[in-house]
Amino acid sequence: MKTVLTIAGSDCSGGAGIQADIKTITMHGAYAMSAITALTAQNTTGVYGIFEVTPEFLKQQLDCIFTDIFPDAVKIGMVSDAKLIHTIAEALKQYQAKKIVLDPVMVSTSGSKLLKDDAADALVTELIPLAGLITPNIPEAEVLTGIQIHSAEDMVSAAERLAEKYLGAVLIKGGHGKNTANDLLYETGKSSWFYGERIDNPNTHGTGCTLSSAIASNLAKGYDMENSIRKAKGYLTEALKAGLDLGRGDGPLMHNYVLNTKTEVSEY
Ligand SMILES: Nc1ncnc2c1ncn2[C@@H]1O[C@H](COP(=O)(O)OP(=O)(O)O)[C@@H](O)[C@H]1O
Ligand SMILES: Cc1ncc(COP(=O)(O)OP(=O)(O)O)c(N)n1
Numbered sequence: 001m002k003t004v005l006t007i008a009g010s011d012c013s014g015g016a017g018i019q020a021d022i023k024t025i026t027m028h029g030a031y032a033m034s035a036i037t038a039l040t041a042q043n044t045t046g047v048y049g050i051f052e053v054t055p056e057f058l059k060q061q062l063d064c065i066f067t068d069i070f071p072d073a074v075k076i077g078m079v080s081d082a083k084l085i086h087t088i089a090e091a092l093k094q095y096q097a098k099k100i101v102l103d104p105v106m107v108s109t110s111g112s113k114l115l116k117d118d119a120a121d122a123l124v125t126e127l128i129p130l131a132g133l134i135t136p137n138i139p140e141a142e143v144l145t146g147i148q149i150h151s152a153e154d155m156v157s158a159a160e161r162l163a164e165k166y167l168g169a170v171l172i173k174g175g176h177g178k179n180t181a182n183d184l185l186y187e188t189g190k191s192s193w194f195y196g197e198r199i200d201n202p203n204t205h206g207t208g209c210t211l212s213s214a215i216a217s218n219l220a221k222g223y224d225m226e227n228s229i230r231k232a233k234g235y236l237t238e239a240l241k242a243g244l245d246l247g248r249g250d251g252p253l254m255h256n257y258v259l260n261t262k263t264e265v266s267e268y
Contacts, residue, residue, distance in 0.1 A: 002030045002220040003069055005097075006213055007062075007088055008077030008105075009050070009114070010036050013043040015252030016108070016206035021075060021213035023255035024235070028217035033071060035061040037079045037088075044205055044247030047112035050080060055087040062088070066095040072220035073099035075213045076131070078114045082122040089126040099219045102131035103212040106140050109204065109250060133169045133225065134162070135212045138176040152182070152193075159186035169225055171215075175207055181237075185229060192226060194233050199240045203251035210253055211236050 004025045011017035018034045025032035037058060041049035053061075065071065074097050079085050092100065104123055106115045115123065124144065128134055138149045145161040147154060155172045162170045169187035174180055174196075181196035214232035223231065242254035254260075 002072045004030045005033045005071035006075045007035045009038040016209045020206040020209040024213040030217045044249035044251045046110040055083045062091040073216040075216035076102045078105040082119040085122040100131045101216040102134045135171045137173045141172045155184045205250045
């Protein structure tokens with residue numbers, strides 16, 4: 001069985017963060033492990049509290065994982081503090097972790113800051129260079145590049161700007177656009193679009209977490225980058241299309257939609 005580690009924050013309401021990642025990895029037939037960076041008190045209406053672990057305890061979790069069940073791929077999500085980012089970067093180098101997918105989580109869709117102001121530099125200088133793929137959404141790509149993104153051409157310019165300073169692949173997610181859900185992969189000087197069907201469903205809590213952990217699962221299973229993203233986007237679209245409607249705000253996805261449709265995840 002392939003193994004995937006998620007390093008991220010816990011979402012007690014189960015829609016994003018560690019909980020979305022574990023559901024996604026499990027539905028991809030891989031073995032999920034987690035190193036928790038913070039507990040969040042949140043639900044479909046917003047984020048109400050963040051309680052970070054200490055760098056020492058995060059390191060202890062990473063040591064326990066890497067010295068026992070080595071992950072075939074690693075997904076990194078919310079890490080709000082510079083010291084925690086430093087701890088993760090050092091551990092990933094120490095254990096020579098492979099297939100690292102980094103979702104540079106900055107602000108939740110509900111508007112809460114999930115990255116401290118003084119941690120953005122550490123994310124850029126210490127963690128991004130270790131990743132094989134980074135998956136910013138449009139607002140995150142704007143912060144990372146200083147380019148305002150209003151069109152598909154702007155997405156390409158932002159990806160090119162990121163590629164000037166970073167060797168890995170870049171996936172700019174288009175979910176924050178109005179009528180489309182097209183994501184742009186920029187890898188070794190080449191752009192490829194992943195065209196997605198825009199689903200009319202406000203319940204999008206955890207889409208970014210789900211996509212990045214699905215990509216990590218596919219990479220762990222041996223698919224190349226393009227196929228890993230294509231399959232992950234297929235999974236995400238179906239989980240959104242399943243139309244789960246929980247909570248008073250923007251609700252979670254139906255990660256286990258396959259149990260209803262009897263469709264194999266590997267078909268997407
Ligand atoms: N309404 C939607 N219909 C279909 N796909 C969507 C929709 N909203 C987001 N997506 C897709 O979800 C993934 C996450 O995108 P996005 O919402 O931009 O990121 P984040 O959750 O990090 O803010 C992308 O593949 C995006 O295209
Ligand atoms: C603990 C935790 N991590 C990440 C997020 C953000 O999730 P994401 O899938 O990027 O986007 P939204 O859920 O905000 O659409 C989170 N809320 N909590």
